Amino acid sequence: MRRDTFLKTLAALAATGALPAAWAQAGANLKMMIPANPGGGWDTTGRSLGKAMLDAKQAATVTYDNKGGAAGALGLAPFLAGAKGDPNQLMVMGAVMLGGLITSKSPLNLMQATPLARLTTEYNVFVLPANSPHKTMADVIAQLKKDPGSVKWGGGSRGATEHIAAAMIAREAGVDPSKINYVAFRGGGEATGAILGGNVTIGGSGLSEFAEYISTGKMKAVAVTSGERLDSAKDIPTLKEQGINVEIGNWRGVFGGPGISAAQRKGLIDAIVATTKSASWQDALKKNDWTPALLTGDEFTKFVEAEFANLRDVMTKAGMIAS
Structure with missing residues (x-):
C-alpha cells in the first residue's frame, strides 16, 4: 500500500x-x-x-x-x-x-x-492611570457617588466580568448601576492603551494583562476581585477588605x-x-x-x-x- x-x-x-x-x-x-x-x-x-x-x-x-x-x-x-x-x-x-x-x-x-x-x-484587577488624580478605590467611589457618569470604567466587551464587577461596585456604593459609564473595548490591547493614555478613569482586566505596567509604575492597582489577596500580588487589596462586598472570577x-x-x-x-x-x-x-x-x-x-x-x-x- x-x-x-x-x-x-x-x-x-x-x-x-x-x-x-x-x-x-x-x-x-x-x-x-x-x-x-x-x-x-x-x-x-x-x-x-x-x-x-x-x-x-x-x-x-x-x-x-x-x-x-x-x-x-x-x-x-x-x-x-x-x-x-x-x-x-x-x-x-x-x-x-x-x-x-x-x-x-x-x-x-x-x-x-x-x-x-x-x-x-483569573481574577480582575482595577487600575488607575499613572497620572490619575485619584489614589485609591475610595477616591473613585467618592467621585462615583457625586457624579456617576463622570467615572469612565474601561474594560472588555459589554458583559465582561469587569463590566459586571463595576455594576456590582456601584450597587454596593448605593449608586444606580444603570448609570455607570462603561467604555467597552474589543480587546485587551485597546483597553490597555486607553488606560495608559488616561482616556478612562479606571480600568479592569486580568492581572496578567496589567502586571508589567503595574510593576513599572505606569498603572496603579487599587483593587482585585478575589476573596483574598493573590499570592502573586500581595500588595493589591481586595474589594472586600475595602468595604465593598464584591467577589467575581473570570473563568x-x-x-x-x-x-x-x-x-x-x-x-x-x-x-x-x-x-x-x-x-x-x-x-x-x-x-x-x-x-x-x-x-x-x-x-x-x-x-x-x-x-x-x-x-x-x-x-x-x-x-x-x-x-
Whole structure:
C-alpha cells in the first residue's frame, strides 16, 4: 500500500473512532478559534493551550483564527457554522462570552457547540492611570457617588466580568448601576492603551494583562476581585477588605464543534487533560497568574448552564439587563 493511501486510511479510521482517540489527536491538525483580538486573555489562553498541545504531542499542528468583537459573538457565529462535525476545531471562551450573549440578547446558542473543558480562573484587577488624580478605590467611589457618569470604567466587551464587577461596585456604593459609564473595548490591547493614555478613569482586566505596567509604575492597582489577596500580588487589596462586598472570577474554557461524536469529544477531552499535565501548560499558569480550574465533559456542561442562570440573575439585579 502506498504511503499516502495508508495515511488517508488511518485518517478515515480515526475519524470514525476505529483508532484510539489519543492517536487521532496526536495526528490532528487543529484549528483554534479565538473570538477576540490579539493581546487579551482569550488570545493568551488559546495560544498557550495550542503551544502546550504541541509540546505534549496532543496535536501535530495548531493554527489560530482571531475574530474579535461583541464579547466573542463575532467569532462564535462562524465557529458554529464552520466547525459542525469537525473534531479538529476548538474555540476558547469563558464567562465574558456568557455575559455578552446575555446583555446583547444574541440569537446565537453557545450550547449548540460541544462543551469540552473549563481550564482556568483569573481574577480582575482595577487600575488607575499613572497620572490619575485619584489614589485609591475610595477616591473613585467618592467621585462615583457625586457624579456617576463622570467615572469612565474601561474594560472588555459589554458583559465582561469587569463590566459586571463595576455594576456590582456601584450597587454596593448605593449608586444606580444603570448609570455607570462603561467604555467597552474589543480587546485587551485597546483597553490597555486607553488606560495608559488616561482616556478612562479606571480600568479592569486580568492581572496578567496589567502586571508589567503595574510593576513599572505606569498603572496603579487599587483593587482585585478575589476573596483574598493573590499570592502573586500581595500588595493589591481586595474589594472586600475595602468595604465593598464584591467577589467575581473570570473563568476560561474550550468548546469543540457542534455535532461531533461522543468518541471524538472524548478524544479531545483526553487530549486537553493530558495537555494540562504538561510542563508547558504549567509554565503558562505560572506566567499568567492563572488559577487551574479543570472541569471536563458533562460536569462542564452543567457548570456552563448554571453560569448562564447565575450571571443573568446577577446582571438583572445590577440593572445591566431588563428583568
